[in-house]
Amino acid sequence: MISQNELPAGRLALAVIFVSLLAGIVGCAPVYHMNTPEGFVRYEKKKGLAFITPDGVRLHSRTVRNYPKADLLFWADAMERHLTARGYLLHAKRCFTTKKGLGGCTAEFVVPHGAEDWMLAETIFVLGDDVALLEAAGPFARYQRVAPALSKEYEGFAPEY
């Protein structure tokens, strides 16, 4: 008779396969590479790319589904229209190519936040079925100080599968 604490070999094998599959799925999630922009430090508490400055300007990456499947210019335009319709003020927009030949677009929006004006910068890269988003935000004046460093490092952005 098998005790409750012991697993039969078949069940153990199934468990291993399940864990392996899960790891595989997780492994498929894109990992991004980008050098730490000047003035920022890595924010270790967050997964993915996460940086923060001592005065509170933050950057974080996330991935969304490229659905309906569209190209970079479509999404850059759709994002600008959507946020402008919501009342965000488009401050600047720049499309560029990374050192590895990937196209990206950054749109900076001004938005009131508490008693201050803040900047929300959305940088998008279309990666097949995914869209990589680099979101940066901070009080307007503080963001302006680090904006050139961010732009520089966006050009070194690369996905790692």
Place this chain on the structure above:
Amino acid sequence: MSKLSVFAALGIVSAAVAARGGAVEPASKASLAAPAPMQPSKTTAERPTGDQGAIDGDAARKGAEKPAEKAAEKAAEKGGEAGRTHAETRLVQVTATLTVKVVHPDEVRKAALARLAAAGGHPTLVTENDLYLEVPQAALADTIDQLAAAGIVLQKSLQRVDLTEQIVQLDAKLRSKREILGRLRGFFDDSDTASTLRIEASMTQLVTEIEALQGELNVARASVRQAHVQVSFQFHPRQHITYVRSPFEWLNTLDLDRFDHDFAK
């Protein structure tokens, strides 16, 4: 002058008054007892606005008007199309609106006010984040350039409203009413008490209308004499932030508050 012509003149005045939605006021008891005056029964202090110059049409003020205004009036009077189409003869109200992000608003504000005073303008509103200025038209471009150079321009707009027609029409109405007033004054000599009272009532109404027109004209002229510059050092249309939904689902996740919340997790 016969009574008939006096009442005919009054009819014209009443029609004019009625056309403006006004009414001829009945004469007061005081004016019944008093001998018929050559001036309207209201004293200067009792008049709602304006001054004798406004009622009589002051030549001095006209002399001080800008050449462009005079030219526009002349052009309108003569029907000279060449004068109307010439840009310099137009009376244009200019309003410039700027939103500029600056690091030190206090310093920029002080510098802007100093330059404004030197250019012959004046501020109409000075707050921590806003600056409303009245600037001579000639100094408008420089003022905008200097303000824009002080920071990052987020928004900039320029609105031009042509007030030439409005000013010319107001001036014509004013002249017409002054002429009627002048004619009414001449009727007092031959009129009896009843007619005098009616003339006086009509004159009172006319004076009110003349003063209102003069005020309107003064405002219109003042608004073209100087350009209006509205500067905001902060972008603050919080009421404009709305929750519009996009058919593309991930776009709905773009939001500063959501970013804040996710980063803090």
